[in-house]
Amino acid sequence: MRCVVVGLGGRGQHWVQVCKEMDIVTLVAGVDPVEQRRDEVKAKFGLKDEQLFSSLEEALKAVEVDFVLDVTPPSVREKIAEISLSHGLPVLAEKAMGESWEMAKRIAAMAKSSGLTYMVAQNYRFGALPRTTRRLLDEGFLGVINTVVVGFHRPWGMGAHYVEIPYALLIEMAVHHFDTLRYVLNRDAVRVWAHTWNAPWGWHKGDVGHTVVFEFQDGIMVTHHALGCSVGKADHWQGEWRIEGEKGSLTWEDGKLVYGRSLPPEQATVQELPLDPLPFVDTKAVLVEFVSAVKEKREPECSAQDNLKTLAMVFGAIESAKRKQWVELAELFEA
Ligand SMILES: NC(=O)c1ccc[n+]([C@@H]2O[C@H](COP(=O)([O-])OP(=O)(O)OC[C@H]3O[C@@H](n4cnc5c(N)ncnc54)[C@H](O)[C@@H]3O)[C@@H](O)[C@H]2O)c1
Incomplete structure (x- = not known):
C-alpha cells in the first residue's frame, strides 16, 4: 500500500x-x-x-x-x-x-x-511484555486479579508541544499506559480519581506529575503514578508494573517480566518469565x-471507536483533577 x-x-x-x-x-x-x-x-x-x-x-x-x-x-x-x-x-x-x-x-x-x-x-500494547502478560492473565496464571500499580518517572518531553500543552504527560504519554492497561487486563475502566501537580524544577508549562486511580470492570483497582520531569533513575518506557492476583504477582521490572509468590511459603518464588516470541513488535x-x-x-x-475508551481514561482523569472528585467515565460518552 x-x-x-x-x-x-x-x-x-x-x-x-x-x-x-x-x-x-x-x-x-x-x-x-x-x-x-x-x-x-x-x-x-x-x-x-x-x-x-x-x-x-x-x-x-x-x-x-x-x-x-x-x-x-x-x-x-x-x-x-x-x-x-x-x-x-x-x-x-x-x-x-x-x-x-x-x-x-x-x-x-x-x-x-x-x-x-x-x-x-x-x-506500546504491541510489545512482547504486554502481549505475554495478557496471554498469561487470560490463561488464569494469577487467578483472580485485583490490584495493579504502574509507575513512570523519566525526564520526558523536552521540547515541541510537550512543554506547552496542559496535562501533556497524561495526554501524550500516560495514554500509552492507559491503553496498555485496557489491553493487558482485557477490561475497561469504569471510574477515575486524579490529582496532578508539577515539581518546582520542571520544564513543562502544564502539570506532569500525577496520581490517577481507576476502578476497572470486576472491581480491579489500578493506580498510575508518574513524574515527567524526573531527573532521577529513569523508568522503562513501558512503566514499572505490579499486578496482584490470588496466585501471586506479575511485575514488569525494567522491561523484564517477573513472577513472584510469598504465600504459601512452600510455593515462594521470584522468577523471570520468558517473553513470547512475536513476528513484529x-x-x-x-x-x-x-x-x-x-x-x-x-x-x-x-480503531478510533476503541481508542475513545482509552481517551476517556485520559480526559476523565483531567476532569477529575479539575473537579477534585471521582468521575464516572460513562458521563463523558453521554455528554
Ligand atoms: N507512539 C509513540 O511512541 C510516539 C513517540 C513520539 C511521538 N509520538 C507522537 O507523534 C506525534 C508527533 O510528535 P513529534 O515528537 O514527532 O513532534 P514534532 O514536533 O517533532 O513533529 C511534528 C511535526 O508535525 C509538523 N506539522 C505541524 N502541522 C502540520 C500539518 N498541518 N501538516 C503536516 N505537518 C505538520 C511540524 O512541523 C513538525 O515537524 C505526536 O502526536 C506524538 O504524540 C508518538
Missing part, C-alpha cells in the same frame, strides 16, 4: 524509517510545512523534491496514495482526518487522537460515518495490523 507520512518531526522520521524497512508499504510522499524537516528527510532517507510537500492537500493533488500516516501533533489530528477521509483514504494516526475529548469524539464520528479504517498507533506490528485490517475490510485493533 502506498502511503504519505504527514508530519516529519522526530516521530515522523521514525515512521519514514519503518515504512522503508517494511515491504507491505511503499512510502511515496512526505509532508511538513517546515522546510528544514523536509530537507532532513531528503538528506537522511533519500526522498526526492517531487515527493515532499508543505501541505497534505498539495501532496494529494500530485501523488496517488492508498493511506495517510498522520504524525502531526494532536492539535492537527482533526484537520488531517478531515482531508484524508474526504479523499476516501484510510488513516493510521499517532496518539493522541486529538488534543481534547470533544476533538477525539468528532474524529471517531467522522471515521465511523466514512466507513474507512482509522487506527491509532498505540504501539511496536510500530512495525502496528503497521502490520493496520494494513491487514484495510485489506481484510475489518475493524483494526485500536
